[in-house]
Amino acid sequence: MPLKPPKFPPTLNSLQCGNLVQSITNLKSHQKGKQLHAYVISTGVLINNAYLATRLCAMYASNGRMAEARLLFDGIAFKNSFLWNSMIRGYASNGFSLDSIAMYRDMLRSGNNGDNFSYPFVLMACGDLSLVQIGKRIHCDVIVSGYEPDVYVGNSLLAMYAKFGEMGVARKVFGRISERDLTSWNTIISGYMRNCDPGKAISVFSVVAKGKEGLDQLTLVAVLPACANLSALKQGKEIHAYILRSGMEFNKILMNSLIDVYIKSNFMMGSKRLFERMDNKDTVSWNTMISGLACHGDAIESLTLFHRMNHNGFVPDNVTLVAVLGACDKVAALQFGKSLHAYLIRKGLDKGVTVGTSLIDMYAKCGSLACSCQVFDEMPIKNLISWSAMISGYGLHGKGQEAVECFNEMKEKGITPDRVTFTSVLSACSHSGLSLEGKEIFHQISTEYFKKPSVEHYACMVDLLGRIGQLDEAYKLIMNMAVEPNIDVWAALLSACQIHHNVELAEIAAHKAFELKPKSVGIYVALSNIYAKEKKWGAVRRVRDAARYNGLRKPPGCSFVELDMTIHRFLVGDKSHPQSQSIYAKLSELRQQLKESGYTPDSSVVLYEVEEDMKENLLWDHSERLAIAFSLLNTSPGMTIRITKNLRVCSDCHNVTKLISKLVGREIIVRDAHRFHHFSNGSCSCHDFW
Structure with missing residues (x-):
């Protein structure tokens, strides 16, 4: 049934039509706007009426109808700042960033200058396209025109430089904003998070938390991921208390973020309690808790929670399924994993790269390498992570030769190995005693790919050499490493010393490991075992006493x-x-x-x-x-x-x-x-x- 046109009065003057256009603009009603446009054309009100044409153009731009807006814009002879700004804003807000920048350029050429309504949107367009040089030139225009201290323009500059990754410049702009508002603080916090600097994000948050600006939900949403990344439990608890005092505990995004903070801070009791108290759980809540339990070693509870999720009527998404597959491989729950695979097939979700890769990993870690191979072979699209998972699966099952062949096939298909891939294939060589193949691949990192081996690669090589009894060569490799050895490198040497009964070198490796991580229970256990095999019971007691003094206990089998x-x-x-x-x-x-x-x-x-x-x-x-x-x-x-x-x-x-x-x-x-x-x-x- 066609829409009835609105009944406009028989005659409206220009001002009345302009007011109607503004009302329709506020309502975001494109249909009514077109009807009014037709009315003013039919009644002749629009003829030679630049004011009304400008208002109509702004209405179309506000509704994202940039083609109609442009037709009107091109027909207006005398364009004012309001009209230029409406077009710049319309293009930038609707994904036409290049057109927004071009419109700004045309505005300058026409003799109109930018103001605090045009700069924010053209700066947003530069940030969205990462046009650093153009953005900096427009920043110069902002400074010359005296708008940099303006909070609206300043916040847009902050957001642009955060997108460019130039937080040093952003911080200078932040300091020059005359009257910072909460958006200024939120933008600088989000900028640090965007550029992987959660420490500074929390530092800035601490300042705003003490100030007069107050905190809103956007501030908390911005800073909670920083707390999660740094396992900042103290700050997380303080924010939780603030949320409760402010009555924001019904905000799902905040609650889900808090659960994530507690999980990543290993405060599982807090995350479980918070999760159970949530009355408005969503899929993200369940996913966060399921993956958190799996990552923190409670795979059984993770799988139990997945059952609850289904029972409560929540439909799992790809994130859920990947998390549950990860939980399956923690305890080799092959039957559960197969039933989940069947579910994925029924839903048509088994062919995606992410899920397919998770299936490869799950089957390999649940002991069914044949199923891993089948999933891998049937995947229509494979990426680097898929190949790495398959190589790792071969390595886990002692199929070192197959892992090397898979690695070479991947390279033949034009896929460049990354750090993880090299770690997987070197580990496979180590578990199978393939010293020649391992050495060759290790050298490929620098000779074929012109990269420095990472500390993980050195740890694999030390493990490989150590397992085959070449302890002196392994120690020499450590002494000549291009990077500083970490605890994994020394632990690999210590493990080899345990296999080959080299007490002297074991003591050196343990000493270096203790310097890096004084409270590593694994190092105490390994050194104690080496002494015990040599029946040095006095040394065994000293090591075990030291472990007890530091509150460390070997995990039970x-x-x-x-x-x-x-x-x-x-x-x-x-x-x-x-x-x-x-x-x-x-x-x-x-x-x-x-x-x-x-x-x-x-x-x-x-x-x-x-x-x-x-x-x-x-x-x-x-x-x-x-x-x-x-x-x-x-x-x-x-x-x-x-x-x-x-x-x-x-x-x-x-x-x-x-x-x-x-x-x-x-x-x-x-x-x-x-x-x-x-x-x-x-x-x-x-x-x-x-």
Whole structure:
């Protein structure tokens, strides 16, 4: 049904029509504006009426109808500042930044100067297009015309220089604004965040928080990501208190940002409490909490929360799905991951690069390298991250040669490897003992790509050389590094010293590591283990006493098994599981069978000064053995057993798992802190090199 035209009075004078145009402009009603335009043409009011034509032009520009605005604009002989500014603003506000700048240039050529209504929008156009030189020339015009202290113009200059990444200039402009308002402070805070300087963003926020300007929601939205990036828990709590006092706790954006601050500050209790109290949760709230739990090691709770999200009627988006896939790989929840993959296929979301890459990573970390390969092969579009994920997957499963071949194929397709890709392929070489391939790829970084190896690349090379026993060469490489070695480099050398029983070099590596990170529990544990293997019990006690003095404790061994999409967790010596009695009975049975087949425990891996029979008992309390017994009790004969462990598997458990795989005729896949071990028929895919 066609719209009825409005009933205008039979005669309206120019001023009355102008007032009507202004009212329609305020209403943003394009249809009524066109009807009024037709009326003034038909009644002859518009003839030779520059005032009314200017008002109509401004109306079209305000509504984003720049083609109609331009027709009117070109027909007006005498153009005033209001008309020029309306066109500059219309073009800039509707994405026609180049036209806005061209209009500003034409205005100057016509003899009209810029003012505090034209400068903000042409500066915005320069910022949007990153036209640095033009923006600086217009800044000169601003200074000459005396408008720089104007708060409206000054704020636009701040925003432009923030987009250019020139925060030093922005800070000078900020200092010259005569009467700064809250927008000025918000713009400078957002500028520092945009340019990855959260420390200065918080510093500026601290000043405005003490001033008379007050804080609004935009200020808080701008500064909370800075608190999250710096894990600034104290400032986050202060802002939370201010939000509660100001009655802004119902703002979802603020609450979601606060949850993120608490998560990134490792204050999980606070994030959970805040999340549960939110009555107006949205998808972002759920996503933030799900990914936060996964990142902070509570993957089981992350998956549980995803179930709740679905139950409460929220539809997961790509961010949710990527986060949940990440949680799956933390505990090798393959069944859950496969069901999620099926959901993605049903929804047609499985072919995207981001989700596809997450699936590759999830399957690889859940122990199904074949599924990773299948997803990778079926991806219609692959980017650098997809290739890197596949290379990393091969490395995790000890397929170093395949990782190198994948790396070379990627290069043949014209994709340039980045820092992460080189780290993945060097790590794969390290886990497979491919020293020649690793050295060649390491040299390619500088010879083919003219880049300096990063500290991560050096850490991989130290690990590679150390694993194959070339400790002197590894130490020499560290001494000649082009960058300062970090704790990962020294930890890699220390790990190699543990494998090859080099106490002297281990002490050097540990000393350097302690200088960089005095409270690294992993370094204390590694050094203590090295002394224990050499039966230097006095040194062991000194190291362990030092760790206790610093409030450090070695994390207990923990293994996970997924059964019927439920995660079962076992700690070392765990007797809390409902099937605990049956599990230990099964272990006793396995222990007897292995003894009868000639198994002798390697008690040297028990790094405590206790009797031999006690050492053997301690070995059978290891978490992965409990997980194996549980899996044998609860799965059908012939089924693959999949276990995830938080620590490196010890040599005796490695040997026992090989023997059990032959004894029960099962494949047992164990992912430890370093890599995957595929045990089958009495052997392991790592060939005892891990």
